[in-house]
Amino acid sequence: MLRALIIDDEPLARSNIAHLLADDPGIAIVGQCGSAEEALAALPAARPDLVFLDVEMPECDGFELLELIGAAPPFAIVFVTAHHQFALRAFEVGALDYLLKPFDDRRFGRVLERVKERMRAPGETRRFIIKNGNALQVVKFADIDWVEASDYYTTLHANGRSHMLRRSLADLDTELAPHGFHRIHRSAIVNLERIRALEIREDGEYEVVLRTGQRLRMSRRYRKTIMELLCKD
Known part of the structure; x- marks a missing residue:
């Protein structure tokens, strides 16, 4: 059972992700946070295996939140963003995947299956994604x-x-x-x-x-x- 935490400042976005995760019997939602501040307070008790993290949040965005956590976080990350240009940086900080808003059920399902597969065999799939020119x-x-x-x-x-x-x-x-x-x-x-x-x-x-x-x-x-x-x- 994977423990999932949702961090997004938009209530509708949190609700959509939670609804889609609820259909998967191998996922347990351990919390929903509307800001980086809430997330920092919730993380110790939630102990998530997987975090769906919004990039653009007021006051402190997803990348800044990871900097506050420091070192390599003990959970897998799926970044959620409305802008394609954040995809490269998401992989640079170690995200397993990213979701581009708005996403449909099929896109979410594909991303979730990829993430679960990579988490099942981390030693074979760990990699860095680095920009080299274009x-x-x-x-x-x-x-x-x-x-x-x-x-x-x-x-x-x-x-x-x-x-x-x-x-x-x-x-x-x-x-x-x-x-x-x-x-x-x-x-x-x-x-x-x-x-x-x-x-x-x-x-x-x-x-x-x-x-x-x-x-x-x-x-x-x-x-x-x-x-x-x-x-x-």
């Missing part, structure tokens, strides 16, 4: 070698290419950790499956050597944890 680049978690802090952004290094993402390293650290990633330095996260070796430099410090040949400095504070993780069966 195209949208899909970068799967499994394809990422390492992640680098770049001022207020991060750079994903995957399949020999680099992709700039408008997310903080701390944010990505929380999101990627359950999928086999770990920080090795205050400005770097690595995919543990991509590590080929740990080498000791002449000064006694360790370097992480990736399968690509890339060498990354490892801070002493992470050395023991990384070694323990690599030695696990």
